[in-house]
Amino acid sequence: MATPLSAAKTLSVLKAEGLTVHEHEGWRTHNRDAATGRKFGPVIGVLIHHTAGHNDRELCFNGRADLPGPLCHAWLGKTAGLWLLGHGRANHAGAVDLDVMNALRAEKALPHDNDANADGNDLLYGLEIENLGNGKDPYPDAQYRQAVLWAAALCRAHGWTEKSVAGHKEVQPGKIDPSFDMDDFRADVRRQLASEPVGKKAGSAAKKPGSAARSGRAAKPRVDLSRLVTAAKTDPGARQGHVTYMAGTNLTEAALVQLGYLDRTFAGDGSFGSTTVAAYAKWQRHLGYSGADADGVPGKITLSALGDRTGLFSVVA
Ligand SMILES: [Zn+2]
Structure with a gap:
C-alpha cells in the first residue's frame, strides 16, 4: 500500500531509470477521479497491457464512447517511445480479482483470477504497450526494454519487488494481455531492480533502451x-x-x-x-x-x- 507518486516524482523516477519520457499535453490533470468520485490509491502494483491495436496513443488518451480516457497512465509505442497520458485514476484495469490483488499487495504468488470483484483502477498503475497482441506482431527489443524500465522505475520508487508487477491477463478473467510471458517479464524487472538506475551515475548520459545488461525479447506465454x-x-x-x-x-x-x-x-x-x-x-x-x-x-x-x-x-x- 502506498500513496501514488506525484506527477513530478513520476517523471523524475522514470527518467532516473534511463527512460526518455514524452509528455502528452494535459497528462498531469487527466484522470477519472472527479468523474467517478473516487480517488486513485493507495496503490499496490503495476499492470501491463497490450493495446490490441496500432497508432492508438490518442485513443488511449481520449478513451472510447463506452470507456472514457485515460485508458492507462503511460502508453508505449512500438517506435514512438514512452508517453505519459494520465495521472490519477485511469480506466485500464477494470474489475479484477480481489484474491489476486491481495496476493499482489503481499508480493506473493498470484492465484488464478476467477473473480471480478475489486476495482483495479483504484490500485494499479497501468502501461499500455502498442501491439496487436495476436502473437505475431513483434515487440521490438527497445520497446520491450522500455516496458521493463517503466515497471522497474515505479517498483523502485515504492520499494516494491518484481512481485508487485502483474499482467492484465493475471488479474481479470477473460483477458489475454499482454501477449508475452509475465514470469519472464518479472525476471527482467528483477534484474533491472538489482542494477543501479542510470540516472544515479554522475555525468553519464542516459543509456539507450536495450543497452542494459540483458536486452529483453518478449517470450511467448x-x-x-x-x-x-x-x-x-x-x-x-x-x-x-x-x-x-x-x-x-x-x-x-x-x-x-x-x-x-x-x-x-x-x-x-x-x-x-x-x-x-x-x-x-x-x-x-x-x-x-x-x-x-x-x-x-x-x-x-x-x-x-x-x-x-x-x-x-x-x-x-
Ligand atoms: Zn488490458
Whole structure:
C-alpha cells in the first residue's frame, strides 16, 4: 500500500531509470477521479497491457464512447517511445480479482483470477504497450526494454519487488494481455531492480533502451500441457463455468477463435467446457487425427501446432 507518486516524482523516477519520457499535453490533470468520485490509491502494483491495436496513443488518451480516457497512465509505442497520458485514476484495469490483488499487495504468488470483484483502477498503475497482441506482431527489443524500465522505475520508487508487477491477463478473467510471458517479464524487472538506475551515475548520459545488461525479447506465454489436459477432462462435467486452468484455457481458446474453430462468444471465461472440447476436436481432425485421437483433449503435437500456427503460445509438457 502506498500513496501514488506525484506527477513530478513520476517523471523524475522514470527518467532516473534511463527512460526518455514524452509528455502528452494535459497528462498531469487527466484522470477519472472527479468523474467517478473516487480517488486513485493507495496503490499496490503495476499492470501491463497490450493495446490490441496500432497508432492508438490518442485513443488511449481520449478513451472510447463506452470507456472514457485515460485508458492507462503511460502508453508505449512500438517506435514512438514512452508517453505519459494520465495521472490519477485511469480506466485500464477494470474489475479484477480481489484474491489476486491481495496476493499482489503481499508480493506473493498470484492465484488464478476467477473473480471480478475489486476495482483495479483504484490500485494499479497501468502501461499500455502498442501491439496487436495476436502473437505475431513483434515487440521490438527497445520497446520491450522500455516496458521493463517503466515497471522497474515505479517498483523502485515504492520499494516494491518484481512481485508487485502483474499482467492484465493475471488479474481479470477473460483477458489475454499482454501477449508475452509475465514470469519472464518479472525476471527482467528483477534484474533491472538489482542494477543501479542510470540516472544515479554522475555525468553519464542516459543509456539507450536495450543497452542494459540483458536486452529483453518478449517470450511467448507458455501453456502447461498436463494442466490443460486436466482442464479439458474436468471442466465439461463440472458445474457451469468451472475453471481449472484459466490462463492456459484462455490462450487455447483464443487460438481456436483465431483459426475459426471456436466462436468468440464461447472464449475467454477460462472454462474448458464442452464447446471448447468440440472445437479442439475439429482442430485435431484438421491435422488428420480421428476417433479417440480426435477426442478434443489436447495432446503435445496438436497443442504445439496450435501455438505455432497462431503464434500465441509455446507448450511445456
Ligand atoms: Zn488490458
